[in-house]
Amino acid sequence: MIMENENFEEKLIQMTKPEITQLSHQDILEKAISKAGGKAVLSWWWLLIPLYIIFTLLMKSVYMPGNTLVSNIDSLKAGQKITAIVFFLIVPFAIIILNITSIRKVYLITGHPNSLNFLEEIWLNVMMIFISVLIFIVYFL
Amino acid sequence: MKLNWFKKAGILYLPNSAMGWLITFACLVCAIYNFIAIDRLSHSVSDTLINFVFRLLIIFAVYTLFGYLTSSDTKE
Numbered sequence: 393m394i395m396e397n398e399n400f401e402e403k404l405i406q407m408t409k410p411e412i413t414q415l416s417h418q419d420i421l422e423k424a425i426s427k428a429g430g431k432a433v434l435s436w437w438w439l440l441i442p443l444y445i446i447f448t449l450l451m452k453s454v455y456m457p458g459n460t461l462v463s464n465i466d467s468l469k470a471g472q473k474i475t476a477i478v479f480f481l482i483v484p485f486a487i488i489i490l491n492i493t494s495i496r497k498v499y500l501i502t503g504h505p506n507s508l509n510f511l512e513e514i515w516l517n518v519m520m521i522f523i524s525v526l527i528f529i530v531y532f533l
Numbered sequence: 534m535k536l537n538w539f540k541k542a543g544i545l546y547l548p549n550s551a552m553g554w555l556i557t558f559a560c561l562v563c564a565i566y567n568f569i570a571i572d573r574l575s576h577s578v579s580d581t582l583i584n585f586v587f588r589l590l591i592i593f594a595v596y597t598l599f600g601y602l603t604s605s606d607t608k609e
Contacts (some may be wrong), residue, residue: 426541430601433544437597441590448583 421501425513428494432516435487439520442479442527462533469531480531484524491517491524539600546600553603560596564589 449464469476495514502510511518538553539546548554567588568581575581 430541430604433541433546434597434601436544437590437594441587441594444587444590 417501421498424494424498424501428491428498428514428517431490431494432520435491435517435520435524438483438487439523439527442483443523445479446527446530461530465530465533476531480527484527488521488524491520536603537605538603541600541604546597546604549604553600556596556599560592564592567592 445468446461449468450461452464453459453461495517498514499510502513536552538548538550538556540549541547548557568585571584571588572581575584
């Protein structure tokens, strides 16, 4: 009888002190960081296409005399207008928007975090934005 | 309804269901078809490779887009 009462008392104490083992905010943050990582991976594969084009044009300028990267980019713009516009303008622009939105989402959910911790989570997204800007610069050389 | 056709593994999306495997197989067939078509028209090995790598990157980018849109949101 005494044991039963003690067990009952313990159960009552547990019921009055609910334990939250995981915050829903943590779940939301994990999902946001995971999505940001996915967007960075997606951005990387799409940015490889213009980077590859730039690399081949650069090699062409190195191995063929009289060619420069700027002249090769100009001839690409003249000869392959759609390819140049899609891979040098539309894709990098879309990737910048995509990554900025995910960085903003992570920033808002974490609630103005310490800059080092925040950078650790979003450095890939920042790198993708940086590469996209570089591609814009090369296109407008 | 969350689709779980692919799962993220580093910088790749791996198929996680029958539909995922179907898409992967379709991309593989597309890549092989492109390789044969480019090789038929090219003049040298480097000509083939330069043109094929470009097409392969596009196929991979589209595959990654499928993977991103149809993978679950859980962290690895």
